Amino acid sequence: MKKKYERPVILKVQTGMMNKFGSSPYYTRKVRKDIDGVSINELTEKFGSPLFVFSETELRQRYRNLYNAFSTRYPNVTFGWSYKTNYLPAICSVLHQEGAIAEVVSEMEYDKARTLGIPGEDIIYNGPHKSLSALEKAVEAGSMVNIDHFDELFDMEKVSDKLGKQIKVGMRLNMDTGIHPQWSRFGLNLESGQALDVVKRMASTGKLILNGLHCHIGTYILEPNAYAIEIEKMIKFTYEVEEKFGYKIEYLDIGGGFPSKSKLKGTYQSPELLIPSIDEYAEKITTALYHNLKPGDFPKLYLETGRGIIDEAGYLITSIVSSKRLPDSRKAYIADGGINLLYTAFWYKYNIEIDRDVQGTNEPSIVYGPMCMNIDVIEEGTLLPPLEKGTKLILSPVGAYNVTQWMQFIEYRPNVVLISEDRQIDLIREAEDLSDISKREILPERLKLK
């Protein structure tokens, strides 16, 4: 085959020989021709580009690894699937099949879980905004509601009055676990005594019965010991309220926050080296439980892992639509999917793989998305060989938060597919068209073009 002419460029000399760091990055590239045995070509021929692809095999495997790491160490563990991380019904259903209950942070998510057939008592309802009517609905269905602030406490008292009964509630705590910035905007602060004030109020009105504690210290937490501190403080508080007020804390919900092997921008080491294993987290967490709980005490342990389960099960296939040379001599590519689909591009640097073997030397390249907007940059500097229009880039891991935070801005949102364990490809969200955009828009009669 005749090689395609590529205009020469002048690059800083890099040693191209194999050395102690391995072979030169200028000649190595990551080529991916399939996902779970299904070729990239087949996927885009059938479902177009850009395309989100989820691996059911990876998803189930990650859930099982995580569940086993905890259930083999502690007798009473349940995972609540964090809906906001990815609430496509197919994804939620895979995790519910695996045994996860639902963890929701809004009424929309709550309704979504109920629509999927999740019983009220299998829903953990968190978040800073729960309307009075949503609280009432959740209480009547027997869901676990974790109170976030004083106004919610007062609203729950109103629900108790209305239903004419005492209500069991949990509360979200925030605390210093050595993770900074501290997420103090959610829940009630432990160290300042605010959390205790809530319990005192519960005890004095007698309308609510505290039966659970919740805390979520942040996301992408690289320090397993932060969870040990969280647990120690939660258990100390548990015994304090049990002794002082006679409550029985039935569950400790330690939230989510385990990292995925996504590379946070600005970190130097590769995620493989940086990220502790799930066993390290499980060991720290369960050791802290055994250290601090009284013998024979096994409150239910809830975990709300989102990112750590789904991120690596998701890929975005995007196609190069054009390339150009910037005035500063950098190579630039324009892809058909950008930050409209990958909101997390602001914080994370993805793995970029290409769908074919390509001739030529790698050079530092920038990858833009399709938006007519300056900030639409997927990758500010990565080594890529000369790529032709139509070449597909496979970006990963992108399974967490993108398919919920993506925006309908300028372009339609694309198809999302799930590859089953026996390589069946199921469409799990259809690409949008103009009718989706227009559906809720109203053009007043007087403004219609005659």
Ligand SMILES: *Cc1c(COP(=O)(O)O)cnc(C)c1O
């Ligand atoms: C977002 C969220 C989670 C999931 O967090 P990850 O970092 O994705 O594991 C869990 N619990 C609560 C309350 C959340 O807001």
